[in-house]
Amino acid sequence: MEKTEAILIGRSRYAEASLIVHWCAPEAGLLKTMAKGALRPKSPLRGVLDLFISAELSFIRSKSSDLHTLAEARWTNPRLGIRESYGRVLAATYLVKLVTLVVESGTPIPEIHDLLVKALDYLTTKDPVPALITRFEQRLAEMLGIVPEGETTGMAALAIEDSFHRRLPVQRQQVMDWMAQHAK
Incomplete structure (x- = not known):
């Protein structure tokens, strides 16, 4: 076991x-x-x-x-706070789907796991903001070697899409729309 x-x-x-x-x-x-x-x-x-x-x-x-x-x-x-807002659930769903898009099954991913833990912990107490999504994408792309580390062009999402020849999960646009509607 x-x-x-x-x-x-x-x-x-x-x-x-x-x-x-x-x-x-x-x-x-x-x-x-x-x-x-x-x-x-x-x-x-x-x-x-x-x-x-x-x-x-x-x-x-x-x-x-x-x-x-x-x-x-x-x-x-338990991260029960994520359930307090539709935007939080949507953002968490997008981040998880993005990880599953780029990671092979059964491959050790300690850095990516830690990145996901930090993002989900953030969403436990706060609604998503655009910076959370773009930073997550940036760090993920850096870890995968798709974009150079420290280079913040804001194009990490496109780089991930191009490198894996798959569209980003639809939840990305949905969470961006939700954040635009709920901006303070």
Whole structure:
């Protein structure tokens, strides 16, 4: 059984009472676990597997696929404040989707994980601002070697799009629109 600290970045229903849970962990990278029976009323995982939480988890690595079995998860940081604002949820969703766009499954990503932790912790207490989004994109592009470190051209998002030959997640434009409407 393996143990790691990870951020819950996605989940989907599997069968009637189980979930497939996607995680971002510093050493394990992006990984998927099957949370068997997580939706049953007496499951120890019920109510624990919520988006953007950090948890200490134990899982059994699969020998034949990339879907591992979740044995246990305990909150280390629930980040409940993100749920206080649609803009916060939208920004957190964009940042997570951006990371999943550029990271290969199973690759250690300690720096990217730390960057995501800092951004999500910020969103726990504050609404998103354009600087958060552009700085996150800039740091991510620097870590990936797409743009030179310290060069702040504001073009990191385009560099990521060009380098990976994929469009940025639609949530980027949605969060930018939300911030424009809620600017103080």
